[in-house]
Amino acid sequence: DDIALALAAKDIRIEAPIPGKSLIGIEVPNRKIATVSFRDVVEHQPNNHGHILQVPLGKDVNGNVIAADLTKMPHLLIAGSTGSGKSVAINGIITSILLHAKPS
Incomplete structure (x- = not known):
């Protein structure tokens, strides 16, 4: 919720870790579909x-x-x-x- 608030995003999706990598993915939807x-x-x-x-x-x-x-x-x-x-x-x-x- 804090990340979504900081990014001014309605909803975000976090994928931790990204399969096959030592990274965390944060998906932020576009404002306009x-x-x-x-x-x-x-x-x-x-x-x-x-x-x-x-x-x-x-x-x-x-x-x-x-x-x-x-x-x-x-x-x-x-x-x-x-x-x-x-x-x-x-x-x-x-x-x-x-x-x-x-x-x-």
Whole structure:
């Protein structure tokens, strides 16, 4: 609470220690929430020809597109509370596959 107050942050998350390092991580949320659009992640996704099942999931804290290869995930569970975006995520995954896969 003292760190959050000193940083004028509503909420912070402390990870101590950071796995694999002798450091403590303090995550402070941005004051303004940034919306990441589907179009933005699809357009900035690295081109991996031959990997039609690689789908963008979002962006990391540095703005880099995070993608996952569904061929490396034979079992995938999408879970969350009501209204958290499970159906939106599934629709995004399907749309991404449709954009990369050719009918032939």
